[in-house]
Amino acid sequence: MPDPTLFGLVARQLADHPPKEADAAELVFAAFEGSDTLTAVLSGATASAATKPRTTAPTLAGTFLTSIEVEGFRGIGPPVTLKLPPGPGLTLVVGRNGSGKSSLAEALEMLLTGANQRWVGRPRVWVEGWRNLHQQPPKITASFGVEGRPSTLKVTRTWPDAADVSGSVLTIDGKKTTLAEKGWDEALRRYPPLLSHNELGRILEGKPTDLYDALASILGLADIAAAEGLLRNARLAAERQVKDQQAAATRLTAALQTVDDERAHAVRIALSGKTWDLAAVEKVVAGGLAAVEEHTALRTLRELSTLPVIDRAQVREVTARLREVNDELGRIGGSDAAAARDTAVLLEQALKVHAPHEGLDCPVCGTAGVLTYEWRVQANQRITELRAQASSVDEVHRRAAEIAAQARRLIGSPPPVFGDAPLVGVDVAAADAQWRRWTSPPVGDDPLAFATHLDTVAPDLIAATAAVRSAANAELERREDRWRPMQQQLSAWLPDARAAETQRAQLPRLKAAEAWLKDAHESLRNQRFQPIAGEVQRNWEELRQSSSVQLGDLRLEGTGSSNLRRLTLDVSIDGENGSALGVMSQGELNCLALSLFLPRASMPESPFRFLVIDDPVQAMDPVKVEGLARVLNRVARERQVLVFTHDDRLPDAVRRLEMSATIIEVFRREGSVVELVPVLDPVTRYIDDAMAVAQSKHLPDEARRVVPGFCRNALEAACAEAVTRRMFRDGSTQSEIETVLKEPTKLTTWLALALFNDSTRAGDVMQWLSERMPDAVTVVRLANRGSHDKISGDMVSLVRAAEKLGKRIRETHGASSN
Template identity: 40%
Template sequence: MDATHAHGSNALPLPQLVEARLAQDPKLTEGVRNRIREALGDSQDGGESHAVAGPVYLGKVTVRGFRGVGSQARLNLRPKPGVTLVVGRNGSGKSSIAEAVETLFTGTNAHCAGQHPNRAVRWRNLHQGEQTTVEAKLTVEGDPSPSTLTRTWTGEAFTDSQALLRRPGHGTVPLEQVGWEQATRAYRPFLSYVDLGNLINGKPSEMYDNIAAILGLDHLNAAVRRLTAAKKELDAVVNAEKEKKPLLHAALEDVEHDDRALKALVAMDEKGGPDHVVLDALIAGVPTADEGRLREARLEAAAEGPDLQQVGVAVDALRNALADVDDLKGTAAADAHSRAQLLQAALSHSDRHADDTACPVCGTEQVLDREWASRAEVQIAALHHEAEAVREAEAGLRKATRTLHDMVLMPREVPAVLTAPWQTWGDCRRITDPAELAERALGAAVTLADACEVVARKAREELAAKDERWRGVVDLLAEWTKLFREAEAARPRRTEVGAALTWVKKVTTEVRDDRVNAFSDHTQRIWEKLRRQSSVDLKPVSLHGSERANVRKLIMDVAVDDTEAPALGVMSQGELHSLALSLFLPRAATADSPFGFVVIDDPVQSMDPAKVDGLAQVLDELGRERQVVVFTHDTRLPHAFRSQGLPVTVLKVERGERSNVHVTSETDPVKEAIDDAMALAHTTGCPDTALRNVLPSLCREALTMAIVEAAWIRRSRTGQPADRLQAAIDETERLIPLASFALFDDGLVHPDDEVRSRLRTLYGGESTALINQCQRGAHPDGFLPHDPVAFVRKVEDLADRIRKPGVNA
């Protein structure tokens, strides 16, 4: 069972839990339920169209060119709940594989990102760093076949990587679109040795956030924020009407001599609510779109005629241009201009009537021929050059005329009283004779400007005499009426949103308390298994503050021999690591996590043997519902599993030359020794020396490991201190004294005769002889079995019987 959510309906993932509570609350109206669902639904929207619900389990992991792994290394995992120990000595590449799996899902890890407390670590392999890839086959519950998650690096920076998920029936998408980013932060299924320290050595707020995240309340907290924002917006609508009403009252009272103001005050304060019919009529009584005489008066007040100074300048320019043209009349330039026009007309005639060479004026034949045309073109050019002054004068006249025309602009709307002068001024634009235009434009402009000035002055005086005061009150009345209607429309929704916010806050508090209690209970249960022989009692873990509080922290108090103290101040390093595991494992086991796996690297450091036994029990319990993958160099952990009869898969990591890392299944050490002995026994022509010394020694090794395994099983039943047993085993060389630990509960070495008697009673009279024969293999003369194969089979049978927990009880 998920211990973090172990109480009743709290075992459900949060969305299902909230929906169940909604359905069970009879006090909620349908409107309030809808508001709650809207807020919860919106808070789930993350734009992720390829979300994987899970749980997700790890299958085959392939690593190439990453840290200590050179050419391709494969870690074959069974994608289902259970415990797998990946064992290897320091430097074998096991931590590189663990960090590769973490990086595959998160894009980073503490070592390669430079967060290690002492150094940054090279992330590309020295021998096979050209191509760096990490890939894992993933089993997603409910999918018909495995998915593949692949991360590749294309640049030199550790961050230059991309991860793609290929999922059957869903195509290939970037990892960022899968929807795991928040889950990897909240439920973090990876725990390295560095992370282990950060869990207990981080800032108080970070420790709070690490635990608060696993409570799975982000969904509810987002809904609270959304409802709070909606209520604030609706409150603003209601408050705007409330704030405007006293201002309107005061304005109406200031003009209370007006019957309309009195009517407005009465209509506003009707017992059943404002009388909108009366108010709308009052508002409509004064035009709000500037209609009628008031509008015309405002139009007149804004009247403005043409700029007389600009018009004067334009008229002067036009008159000067006329004078320039007149001055050139009768001059050689004018005559040249006329002759050029005449010749151009004749040339055009000749072009149109190419076959007719007679002059169209005098009738003379063959005078308008090609030679004449050439002479005419030359003469036209010369005359045009001579007539340049005339053309410039005419161009200046056209420009001056156009400039004055452009000043004649009619407004979009003309006051009726100014129609005539504006019309006269507008007519000037249609005058084409420059002399007439110059004469009429200035007079029309002066008349219009004077008229506009007089009309505007009178209109301003009229407006000043008007009662603008009432109009201002009506504008305020119209604004308040609009606000009141908006407030009335908002009030039902505001009530529903307020009720929804109260309900979600209440549920958030209840779920938070339930989950904190469940988390604390789970943490304490784990601590009790890990604390072996420790005098430290862990008090209930709690959270102080809220997610947005400046001061928030994780409360971890302990009692040492019934004296209370802060945990971090009194615990040893091994106890602190055990505490960190107690905090991490419930976080990774929460029902809301999409990950069905947990990857832990080096959890055994600083633990004494008793705590290692407890860790095996904790991992075994977690492995009943989660896929637990533990990387360790400490052989005590697999031994702790086997000695307590706990199911476990052990994989062995070995590193060869040029970073070639291989992962193999670790075989039963007893069976491995028996198999080696049997292979030797079946070897044709095997030298007697090998049969005398090597074969009995291999059988002795098998019996030694069987006896040690039985000793640890007996110790786990009797509760003998683990460190004492280990020390006694290390000091005992002969098999008969060693068998004392497997045969008796006191953990002491018994006399040889007593041990032999116990062996014969449990395993038959031949057992002591077999043990003696195996021990003789270490002597120079050794022991040569008459039938080597039969001898090995007898030793195998004895080893199997010793290992059975019920036989040596």
């Protein structure tokens, strides 16, 4: 899922300044949601990314560290548990080099990432010592307080015997799983809460693109580059597909020009426009004859190849019936029935003459006035009688007429297609001649002559028609042989062509979406980076202290796909512009690296409410250590900050600045036994040590002598604390404070500096004490003698008096002298 904050910026900018092409905005949204969504939107397979209900990645609950338990890993042998107060606050874990403190930090890094920055770019030998020789097998467990969860979340990483460092098993609450299932893998990548000693040194040592990429990742800026890349790739793919299919269409068109076929011609026309008429091409390829115009050579050939052939069996049947009826007519030709029929016919003809001309003379003999009405009645009566006698002859003549009509129906007109046959190279002259013979039967009603005509001409006509059909089929097959390969090529090309046309239609939207995002890239990046840039400036101002290097604007330049992408740092040295990395000391570079890391790890979107920093004090001068303490204290108001350090200056600065912090000291004993001891302030620690010895029974005199030494250390620490606080409140710099703290050489000069703000007044100390704190005189005298003389008396009372004096000095003389 895209970074929610960045996605909101994109949505607002799209609303205020939409792309030029309609619906291009939905492609921008889809590109941020990923390749699958963009593909689905482009294909129309899903609802618009801009209008469909949006889903966002579930928000991970805020998480604090409550404990880290380590055994068998690096410098830690038997199990040791670092318990931490959950919630915001500052915890310092202090120890000498080799005490095991960094092993704790690296164990947490190994637990959460499965790797260690300490080993990056190092020879194999650096990795091989990851198992502790005194304890096997390794096991790392961290407990986390999760907001909204009543019980702690326990994450454990273990290694089977002889397993390589990469062969670990991760469990969460006892269930074998991965951090990805918890949803932490992406959060760890975007908002890494761990800063190792090695990574701190490398933050600014890598290529310019490395720091850009690190910041881009947590700000979600990689999502811009990824979305821009998806749109660019989609546009290039569309252009490539259109170009490829256009080239294929050009090759097909050239090949079609060599094919003498109406279908080829129709496809060439369909492909000749700026956009292809793929529907027409598909119709031609799939539709056969119906796909081309009505009057074409193909249709002519198809008609010639399917010419109707005279039914030889029907001809034989008709000619047989004609001969049969001819024989019957011959048999009845001289019979009485025939005569009666002829007479009836003659009378019927006479009646036709009489009907309009009643009373005329007889047309045969000329007798006047004989064709009267009475004659007509008599004639009709006679016709009826004659027809009855001639009925059998009538039936024969009726059948003869019926058979003759059936025979004439066999004789149709010559096929009209014969007129177009020469245009397609088919010779129909012989067939046409036979059709003319066939359509010229004998005149009259002689059945025998008709039968002879059919019998004679039909075989020749059938043979001529078959020859025409054969020639037409041969020509069709020749044309099909030439068309079929083109048809196959077109069939194979059509799916790609349709996809290319779809892509062609999408290109304006893709170009508009890509152009919009390219133009908006810098604005979106600057809006997203602005909060971090401000925090970096704030951190640097606190960390740099007396540094002459002033940090100006921070800018992310270039894009995620550019080799010129980088974080640009504008700096000035004593008012003169300069190059940041070229003029800064190592301590200043570390301060700058911390300034960049802290805002990055403290993003509001991060579920990790804890930060773990290993040895950040390296190469820092005292004033920058104080600045570091201030920065860590400020961050710790909202985050749980855990710092591992070997440098006592950081806890000293925390105490001096009266900051609330948990301080834990790490000690490593024989056999890789690591102990964690809560650290009190130096004054209290020395007093506790003195009291522990003083309260011991049967203590030898030699051992009793250390009690005044502890008391002296406690009083000197109280004086140093009081002087530091007073000078700090008066506005002195850390270097000035350190210079003054180098002046005292013995307890009375320390007391003079604390009491009078003047180390040279050591001679006035005892008088001041005797007037105001008489019990303290003995304490100071004994503390000065220390272990050089035998000590007698009540040691516990001595320690109580030292504690009282130390408290008086810290509370009364740490105030400002103004």
